[in-house]
């Protein structure tokens with residue numbers, strides 16, 4: 318017994334030494350003012366000898382998630398993070414750019430209000446390595462899990478048996494998992510709802526150049542508004558599946574190759590349903606790919622949030638990009654030469670070396686992040702009308718990207734002409750001016766005369782709309 322205690326004490330000592338080293342390393346590396354950097358350690362209060370079992374792991378991961386959500390919501394920048402594990406249990410060290418007092422308020426709030434908060438030990442230190450205790454910020458000490466006594470005092474008095482404590486933790490975990498399951502299911506459902514809304518609102522925005530809308534079929538002969546609607550309905554619930562799979566990938570630390578296999582499986586089933594609903598017409602293949610990967614990445618982000626709220630879309634797009642790393646090389650550069658039958662994207666790549674939807678996703682959706690989403694926000698403000706805002710965003714995307722749908726049925730010079738017409742419409746004031754509207758009609762006429770349709774831009778508009786709506790549904794933590 319003595320040996321075990323000796324070992325525990327030694328490893329506790331090691332943690333302290335590690336913390337000091339961590340603080341020194343950060344101070345040596347940083348360019349920021351040290352007094353505005355706070356150091357935080359996350360450990361778990363768990364009774365008994367098994368400090369590295371599955372329950373501790375779950376509680377530990379949730380404590381990090383709860384903290385990251387607070388970083389995200391409060392725009393707190395994490396400077397450095399390290400995780401270590403020894404027989405005292407896992408520890409995470411984080412250095413963040415925030416005043417220690419403010420971070421203390423946040424961590425106390427998590428400890429007091431999160432459903433598992435009583436098991437979290439979120440300790441705060443300043444750059445001198447001094448602990449900022451609850452007492453120092455005028456708060457009373459933490460209470461024991463089970464009784465109203467001061468936790469440290471209760472522990473010293475050994476008021477509760479190990480069995481009693483263990484039973485309590487087990488019950489709390491069961492309740493937490495039930496609650497968390499409902500939170501996750503609600504989140505997954507809301508992802509499906511906004512994905513479907515994005516599809517439908519893009520479809521209904523009218524009039525659009527070359528695309529199907531409420532008024533006509535644009536440049537399409539083989540599909541119409543009703544078919545698009547039916548197809549959107551047929552693929553709707555796959556966005557839940559993508560989000561759920563993204564959560565699974567995050568929880569299980571699935572590697573990229575396996576993650577892509579899982580997501581591809583869902584994508585193929587969604588395509589099957591789409592073809593069934595349309596009698597074999599490809600209505601939504603592009604958007605199943607783009608929005609599929611983005612909804613999956615949103616599920617992943619829900620489990621492993623990072624960064625700050627203002628960069629939400631960037632962070633989610635980055636997760637998708639990471640999964641897709643290598644896709645243009647594997648599916649376009651290396652493969653299209655040998656395949657007998659190519660998709661439109663592969664054909665366009667062969668002729669023009671334009672990477673299309675795959676390239677866009679692999680690069681982290683730069684057209685959405687740099688053009689689509691900012692344009693949409695601006696246009697909502699400009700028009701106070703979503704439909705007009707969507708149409709203007711479509712114009713911005715059309716003026717910026719090399720749309721593979723236009724290249725597939727048209728050519729480079731037609732693409733250039735279309736980009737210029739879109740640009741000019743915007744320069745003339747868009748839908749705010751008669752000249753703008755007149756030029757927009759010219760664009761519509763040109764698209765229909767040449768039987769061209771900006772399908773790639775439309776898909777990126779859908780992703781932009783999805784991101785625009787997403788900010789309203791993140792996050793809820795299970796509270797007591």
Ligand SMILES: [Zn+2]
Pocket residue numbers: 461462463464465466471476477
């Ligand atoms: Zn007690």
